[in-house]
Amino acid sequence: xxxxxxxxxxxxxxxxxxxxxxxxxxxxxxxxxxxxxxxxxxxxxxxxxxxxxxxxxxxxxxxxxxxxxxxxxxxxxxxxxxxxxxxxxxxxxxxxxxxxxxxxxxxxxxxxxxxxxxxxxxxxxxxxxxxxxxxxxxxxxxxxxxxxxxxxxxxxxxxxxxxxxxxxxxxxxxxxxxxxxxxxxxxxxxxxxxxxxxxxxxxxxxxxxxxxxxxxxxxxxxxxxxxxxxxxxxxxxxxxxxxxxxxxxxxxxxxxxxxxxxxxxxxxxxxxxxxxxxxxxxxxxxxxxxxxxxxxxxxxxxxxxxxxxxxxxxxxxxxxxxxxxxxxxxxxxxxxxxxxxxxxxxxxxxxxxxxxxxxxxxxxxxxxxxxxxxxxxxxxxxxxxxxxxxxxxxxxxxxxxxxxxxxxxxxxxxxxxxxxxxxxxxxxxxxxxxxxxxxxxxxxxxxxxxxxxxxxxxxxxxxxxxxxxxxxxxxxxxxxxxxxxxxxxxxxxxxxxxxxxxxxx
Amino acid sequence: xxxxxxxxxxxxxxxxxxxxxxxxxxxxxxxxxxxxxxxxxxxxxxxxxxxxxxxxxxxxxxxxxxxxxxxxxxxxxxxxxxxxxxxxxxxxxxxxxxxxxxxx
Numbered sequence: 001x002x003x004x005x006x007x008x009x010x011x012x013x014x015x016x017x018x019x020x021x022x023x024x025x026x027x028x029x030x031x032x033x034x035x036x037x038x039x040x041x042x043x044x045x046x047x048x049x050x051x052x053x054x055x056x057x058x059x060x061x062x063x064x065x066x067x068x069x070x071x072x073x074x075x076x077x078x079x080x081x082x083x084x085x086x087x088x089x090x091x092x093x094x095x096x097x098x099x100x101x102x103x104x105x106x107x108x109x110x111x112x113x114x115x116x117x118x119x120x121x122x123x124x125x126x127x128x129x130x131x132x133x134x135x136x137x138x139x140x141x142x143x144x145x146x147x148x149x150x151x152x153x154x155x156x157x158x159x160x161x162x163x164x165x166x167x168x169x170x171x172x173x174x175x176x177x178x179x180x181x182x183x184x185x186x187x188x189x190x191x192x193x194x195x196x197x198x199x200x201x202x203x204x205x206x207x208x209x210x211x212x213x214x215x216x217x218x219x220x221x222x223x224x225x226x227x228x229x230x231x232x233x234x235x236x237x238x239x240x241x242x243x244x245x246x247x248x249x250x251x252x253x254x255x256x257x258x259x260x261x262x263x264x265x266x267x268x269x270x271x272x273x274x275x276x277x278x279x280x281x282x283x284x285x286x287x288x289x290x291x292x293x294x295x296x297x298x299x300x301x302x303x304x305x306x307x308x309x310x311x312x313x314x315x316x317x318x319x320x321x322x323x324x325x326x327x328x329x330x331x332x333x334x335x336x337x338x339x340x341x342x343x344x345x346x347x348x349x350x351x352x353x354x355x356x357x358x359x360x361x362x363x364x365x366x367x368x369x370x371x372x373x374x375x376x377x378x379x380x381x382x383x384x385x386x387x388x389x390x391x392x393x394x395x396x397x398x399x400x401x402x403x404x405x406x407x408x409x410x411x412x413x414x415x416x417x418x419x420x421x422x423x424x425x426x427x428x429x430x431x432x433x434x435x436x437x438x439x440x441x442x443x444x445x446x447x448x449x450x451x452x453x454x455x456x457x458x459x460x461x462x463x464x465x466x467x468x469x470x471x472x473x474x475x476x477x478x479x480x481x482x483x484x485x486x487x488x489x490x491x492x493x494x495x496x497x498x499x500x501x502x503x504x505x
Numbered sequence: 506x507x508x509x510x511x512x513x514x515x516x517x518x519x520x521x522x523x524x525x526x527x528x529x530x531x532x533x534x535x536x537x538x539x540x541x542x543x544x545x546x547x548x549x550x551x552x553x554x555x556x557x558x559x560x561x562x563x564x565x566x567x568x569x570x571x572x573x574x575x576x577x578x579x580x581x582x583x584x585x586x587x588x589x590x591x592x593x594x595x596x597x598x599x600x601x602x603x604x605x606x607x608x609x
Contacts, residue, residue, distance in 0.1 A: 088532065093526075239549065290579060
């Protein structure tokens with residue numbers, strides 16, 4: 001009975017998501033017949049403020065926001081929440097800085113992907129192909145990471161095997177993303193964001209009641225910190241640097257670079273950028289900036305704080321800190337409520353996967369295939385394009401599922417660089433491309449590839465400057481090479497400048 | 506809704522981007538001062554709802570401050586205008602196709 005109660009809400013939620021996917025497919029049949037890629041890959045530029053905010057935040061908050069993050073917070077205390085709270089700027093900054101320019105230029109050039117914009121701005125097919133390849137590689141590995149995380153939660157919470165859990169929930173995501181396209185991704189993301197918040201509230205209630213109230217929980221945490229400071233084992237949960245044996249485990253340098261990695265540089269993530277091409281009007285983007293900031297703050301501060309407070313319920317865990325949240329849900333909640341709560345982390349996973357999948361598919365279909373067709377001036381049949389888009393999305397999803405059954409080490413390894421790698425590749429390319437007239441293809445190529453290489457190599461060889469995160473090296477090297485390349489290389493045509501910088505004429 | 510030319514839109518959008526950066530800078534500055542600042546002076550002794558004050562003020566404070574400031578700039582600095590343009594659709598992705606503009 002309890003297993004059934006635990007699974008029932010998940011099943012219902014999955015059915016709703018699938019329903020949304022097929023409903024969108026049916027409703028947008030006419031729009032797709034006319035311009036398939038515009039409808040399938042950016043939803044025909046129709047998102048309103050609320051959906052835009054939700055899809056941005058849901059894409060951004062992944063399995064780690066619900067699982068590993070709060071798990072570490074359970075161990076290190078309030079410092080880790082402080083660390084995670086840097087993400088509060090991640091929603092409004094990309095919309096406020098890049099949002100409208102991408103929307104205006106995207107409409108003027110009929111761009112559907114970030115690579116389309118890069119192609120227009122830098123007039124370089126090589127750069128566009130490099131960008132598409134980087135997107136495909138990192139998105140696939142990131143998807144894999146999410147599949148693995150999601151399947152682990154699913155099996156921990158339901159008692160199904162890892163493989164069964166994987167096939168079941170992964171099939172749902174791939175199916176609704178494939179048939180529904182971007183619009184289905186945006187709508188299901190919204191549903192996901194809402195259930196994430198509901199899950200968080202359920203979890204908060206369970207922790208507060210099981211922990212015997214706030215005072216009791218804080219007494220436990222104070223006790224744990226006191227013991228940690230006295231004995232030199234464990235972490236001082238009450239200090240921002242989470243000292244362990246007198247040594248800060250989260251240094252000031254790490255905080256500085258956290259503001260880059262999870263704050264400012266998220267501006268460069270292509271999966272966020274593409275959302276700037278998809279909204280309806282200026283009112284939508286203004287609203288999304290406010291809503292997005294409210295939700296991303298609630299989710300990041302809220303979930304990580306719950307991680308800390310769960311110390312009042314769970315003093316010890318078996319295995320890694322990743323198991324804190326699943327243990328809490330499985331052992332301390334009523335089965336039905338546990339079933340509802342478990343949707344939260346699953347939804348976080350699914351909403352990230354769906355967005356990566358549709359954007360990855362667009363890189364293959366739109367940026368590589370359709371562009372080749374256009375160059376050869378061959379006509380494109382919208383129906384063939386439709387079949388092809390569905391096939392590529394489905395195949396990409398299936399490939400990722402197949403790889404996650406027994407994940408190859410190399411992919412798990414690449415995934416470690418994916419988030420920062422995407423940022424080092426695209427941060428300057430987008431920011432300088434839209435705000436600095438001298439930015440050109442040589443600069444973008446050197447800065448993007450050079451920064452990415454510097455980041456990946458130093459990460460792989462564990463070369464560090466102090467305790468700074470290597471994003472500093474990646475973005476720093478990228479900036480230097482970008483500016484250097486911009487001065488060495490050929491400037492873009494005046495028609496590019498008139499399109500991107502009309503205010504300077 | 507205001508009627509802006511293509512050029513005027515870009516003047517306005519540059520202003521909006523600047524406002525967004527200023528908000529980010531204020532939030533980051535507040536976050537550092539509230540977190541490390543309060544901890545430096547009071548340690549974890551001062552508590553709010555049982556939790557260390559440095560944490561409550563920095564995390565919840567930065568969040569509320571950020572929402573407030575974003576609301577303020579979207580109301581005062583950001584302007585509504587038509588994203589579509591009456592100008593023709595262009596494709597400037599190939600450098601040699603000089604002036605290849607097509608009207609759709």
